[in-house]
Amino acid sequence: MESIYFTRTSSPVGPLLLALSSRGLLKIEFDRGQPAEGDNQTWIESAGTLQPWLRELNGYFSGQRREFSLPLDLRGTDFQLQCWRALLEIPYGETRTYRDIAQAIAHPHAFRAVGMSNNRNPIAIVVPCHRVIASDGSLCGYGGGLDIKRKLLDLEQANLRPCLPLEIGA
Secondary structure, eight states: OOOEEEEEOOTTOOOEEEESSSSEEEEEOOOOOOOOOOOEEEEEEOTTTHHHHHHHHHHHHTTSSSSSOBBBBOOOOOHHHHHHHHHHHHOOOEEEEEHHHHHTTTTTOOOOHHHHHHOOBBBBTOGGGGGGEOOOOOOOOOOHHHHHHHHHHHHHHHHHOOOOOOOTTO
């Protein structure tokens, strides 16, 4: 029996549920009730066990963190894992299209399948599927809703600080 530790937390985009396995972060999802326990899993509520992740998540929301450093436990098909790893390569504050992700994983015509993989992303925010947009630049498809997708993108844009050139001899 696998032990999964979980906690709930509030955030600027609403309540979140975080879950951790012995290998790393297993889930961040928009909290909509009781967590779905998997076969051969026991879910144990433990905010203390998830404190390092809560600190990193709070750092992200406060604009102090652009990358997450703690381990992930991504579970999915080979195709999903390829997609999710490609999402991890999208820089903070930038976006990519579904087609861009399909090309990045060497399946250039699989942009709809990329969309389905994004829909199944178990670790919202950290695996940044919110950074994926339609080819025409519009927002589409986000498990937390388009308003939350917009908030996350706006948060990242607001925290990008332009690098101003230093004046020589100033």
